Amino acid sequence: MTTPERAFETTIRWPLRLTWAGLIAERATHAFWPLWSVAMVCLALPMLGLHQSMAVELVWTAVIVTAVALILTGGYGLRAFHWPRRAEAMARLDATLAGRPLQAVHDAQAIGNDDPASRALWQAHQARMAARLSEARAVPPDLKVSRRDPFALRYVALMGIAVGIFFGSLDRMGGVPVLGPDGAALAAGPSWEGWIEPPGYTGLPVLYLPDQTDDELGIPQGSRIILRFYGEIGRLTLAETVSGRSSEVPPASDPEQQFTVAQEGRLEINGAGGRSWDVALVPDAAPSVALTGPSETSFDGRMSLPYRAEDDYGVVSGQAHIDLDIAALDRRFGLALDPEPRALIERDLTLPITGSRADFTENLIDDFSQHPWANLPVSIRLQVTDAAGQTGLAPPVTMALPGRRFFDPLAAAVIEQRRDLMWNRDNATRVAQVLRAVSWKPEDRLFRSEATYLQFRVILRRLEGFANAGISAQQRDEIAQALWDLAVQLEDGDIDDARERMQQAQERLNEAMKRGASESEIAELMQELRDATQDYMRQLSRQAQQQQSEDFDSAENQQSMQMDMNDLQRMMDRIQELMEQGRMAEAQQALEELQQLMENMRVTQGGEGQPSPGQQAMDNLAETLRDQQGLSDQAFRDLQEQFNPGVNQGQSQNNQGRSGGEGQGQSHDGQGGEGNGQQGETGQPGEQSLAERQNNLRNELNRQRGNLPGEDTQAGQAARDALEQADRAMRGAEEALRQDDLAGAIDQQAEAMNALREGIRNLGEAMAEAEQERQGGQGQAQGNARSAERDPLGRSPGSGGALGGDQNLLQGEDVYRRARELLDEIRRRSGEGVRSREELDYLKRLLERF
Template identity: 60%
Template structure:
């Protein structure tokens, strides 16, 4: 019987390819839905075999999991076979038809129901079928729906797939073949009989290689704590292990276990019994504790109190860390004066010992460098004990060494007295009353020369007044005590170091002592000590000269001008260092005449030296420089007002003395006066500012200029303080650098200075001179902060104007610096004298930098040129 054809038949013939693909998609869709648990289980088992997990587990566990996996596979296969239905061709046609608009395949199967004899109806029907045939010809294969989210809500199939991918990446397909060796009498066991292999792995910190037991002799020396791993192959029970080196009493396990591991705790015997077995005598080597000793050679304390204590540490495998502990030796403390009071408890000083960044730590020498000058125990008897530790936790330490805590020494009598009272205050807060009495006695009617500058005396009186107020109001707590102690420390440094004249005097004295020692034939040790003093004094003088140049530039002065000759030489600190090295070299060679002549030339050059900063001869000033000059002028005016208020306070306590004639009075009126001008009763003074004890000169006095800038020469201090506050308010309104962090900080500091000036004005109107002095001191400190922040804002603005990254910075005529701020070098050396590693622990910072270089060198995405540079750094360090 011939097959009946319909209009759909030719269309399906043309759609054979998309229809076949749709039908294949249906098969894949039903297979995935029915058998996804089975192939997930297969993927998990394959991953475990490729990774070799069966070699790490006990044989019983492996067989149990194998049986469970087999049963699971059978169950999942049966359930999948029941759920799977082979799709028919009609289902594929329906899937394809449902993806087309209007279901054209179904329409082509339809027959005309009415109007069979009507030509118009038949024509319309033929047109309809033709249009449906055109739509059906555009059919495309329908993609199968392989989503299993409803059937696998926990994503177990993805876990199995991930495990298989990891196994293929990090495992080996050859390990699957070792499954046959797990069954008793397996192919490998039948071919080669029972066999074994083992390893001894020393602790990682020892750096020793692993030992393969199959290649070792009967006697083995291993570090204590080494790990022993044994694997027995072949029929279970054919081989067994006997050992006396682990000392185990619990969880020993069977001696015939295919895999055994334990640690070496003691010396003993390790034996494998059975065909091809072997025995070893194991000697467990103890991990000896590290040792450390303090060295005398190289032990020193610099002039600023920085301690350098060398030490030597050794260990059989390497030291990992160490600490130095300072403890107060109460039995050796001289319990007199402020130390007679019971001390407040203080924790011991614990410092981390520096460790070598590179190289072997089994035997090394390092130096503990720290500055403990501001600690309450400075120069008091202490005991130093150094302790080091290795990776195994063993420790070694030195015997406590009695010593005085290294710190800075103050040779100026007044500075030493201030530091002593600071020590007593930190010893116990109960000493506060005694400290105020001593400080008041020290500062009462000071003789000429005791205070080099009037500002130092004012600072001491302000500190004393604040301390007395805290004691009287019973508010002298730990934070307040720390603030007073810091203020006393800063004052002592100022008194000790003094100004540039004092530094020059100390340098001259050091030069004279060295010259005298060379003439008298002093010992080499004495000459070396005096040479070191000269180096320190020269460094101090250079630092003072540099600070003076900075102050002159900030105050609007021209650093190119001065009272020195035109042919003065410009020198750098490295040039001076080279010259002193030459002098020391001549002395070591015994050429004392040449060394003395070089020392005289060095002295002349130092006295004629001048330090300049910035670009000389620059014409014109920018708004930032003008603002800086204005603030400097305001600071000088405020200093003058504070001086006059202080003199008025002195005269209140000595009303019988005439204005400015009292010993120690620092006014403009009177031959004994010193400091800036001071008006009283319309008299015209004669004191010259700035030079203590010198007679004055007529005309042009700073005090007179201040009075004219204030509310007139006859105005009182309160009115002049008010005028100065208004001037500062005007300057703050036109301050440059707005919008930057430093500029905003400068404005905030100047606003704080205005509030302090307003408080000083109110105190002056109320005739409260001590309170006015406190507020004026706060105003001057705030003004200094504002000038400092304004300088930072100007520097940042200059950097932005001079160029971006990679451009050398510096003024014309100056030594240029690279983009990192480093200079090309001075004198006979190349490099920079700046401290590039700053902070409390430069060794820890160095380790962090080295770790960062190693991390970056391992980043393969960085450019090749950068990786080469990082590699060269690692090779060098």
């Protein structure tokens, strides 16, 4: 009888071997399918001859990538493959048979070995299991890798190798080109050309590379290098380390190469006639900026802060950052609370329109008088930027933010409370209390007029109302603007009022000396005269500074005014000295001389002679425009009253027009009194309605139209047309007022004011043309003399016979735009190579100058 072990050896030998071999194939397939796929692709591409149509660099790059891919996939396969053992093959085969006979044949009886019946039963079981071994068949391997290759890349590789076999050839796999030139010279002509283009903002010329004999090149950062290779492709190649490129690098044999210099390195052209250079970067220095002096403040609070900026190639922009220096602030009274958050002040720095921006001095000019930080310590930091994006910072400077100074005590108090209100809205109640205390039983000279006092009281009542209900940001800004307007009005006043107060002080002092007043009274009146005179001179000085831009002799006027003020002070000191010595007659005579000097100064400031007819016509039209503005303001307030009764009650509105204000004391029509929101329409006894006043104003305009000069000029005719349009608009406004259509009347009045402004402008042009014609025909002899002094370009000489005229060649609002256009045109022409050498040299000198 055959034992189970012998039956095992004879029956399942080949099924077990085949199952074992299938297990090896299965594991090899799962581990090495990426390697086979890459290998098939690497064979398919050369068989199709794709490498023959590719650049040399790409071919060798593909070879390197392929080798790396084969190494990686091979390493992955070796790591993933495990050699199967015989027991693993036997277990797979046994799993396919019923009752696992392979395992049963090799099992041993665990119990009952001493019992013959039990041993016989076990032997019968093993014999039955051994008989089943005849049913064993080899187990097929599982070669599916779909779970490991969900995109079926193996089939793509298989298809590639199939296409290569059917449509390609193994002969094409040879002939991979050799990387690098063979050293053959080109047939004829230059083998290569190259240019170095510095950044445009540097202003440096373009360099021709074949002309550069030095082995070292200094190139500004950001320069662009352009190379062109001629002849057979591949004979010349480029090798460079100055661009710092790591991606999208073109082939070294491309006929045209372009790249930007970003770092130091080496530039090589390999091949016949090639060259090499060591490239060094010319550093682009960061710009610098610094203040060059203290700030200057004009009478109206305009700041002028001088600074100097430098850069090797030129500054393109700059900013000033101003922040509150709260550490240096005296935190008392209204500033004791924490300030409300405010953004720092940013202003663009002024840059030269023409000329070089490499080194220049300019002024930061701005008016911060109404800013909450005015006259408080701030930190000013200047910053400039060049074309390369580099920035230069100036050390921060701590100073008081320049703003307008108020010398009138009441105006200064109002401005201080306005500052506290803008500092924190919680100061509103305190500000109202201080203002009420200031205005409690005011002295005679505290307020200049009843109008300013009423304006002060209206602002105070509104502030108290807002403070009780919780003041908002919009209400705070509204009150702050009203306080500013009031302070300016209190400080500036009116020059006529100042002259009248000075004359009254002179008369009272003269009377006191005549009647023999006491020394204390005379001293008081003398001090009053000094104060009034200083106020009047300050008004004259402010008026002269306001006209400085229109008066060519403003410097002489200021010097003359300073001399007059010194004379006045000396004369008043002399008068006081004479009075203290009891020499009243001499003091009265000196006072009369003082009055005469002030009268002469008044004549000097007012000008000589009577105004021309054209000037008188312009003044009349300006007066008509102010009257129309006043009527429009009154119509607007009446319209407000219709929709919100009582909204204008008791408000002064700080009227700046004519015949339309409220609460301004004496009205422009000579009628005094309080504002009344409906007075223009309903009227009070003796008053005219708005429609009647509009009609009177239109009649006055028609009278002025008949007296306009310049009828035979184009500008004069344009002025007449504009005034005719204003007449039609006034007629429409009158009809709308009679129909109680206030909204329509306001629209018509706005159109009339625009037409009046246009007419005034045209009339000014007509007067200018007439003045030029008058100056041009002042006599043949004078004209010949002047023409003899002109230069070859027809320009008059400057002052003292200096070269160049005194007149401005560029005038008007477009001066900067025109200067920029001229500079661009010069640059465009200087870049045209077809122009003559002399013209190009001239254009170059212009660019260097401007």
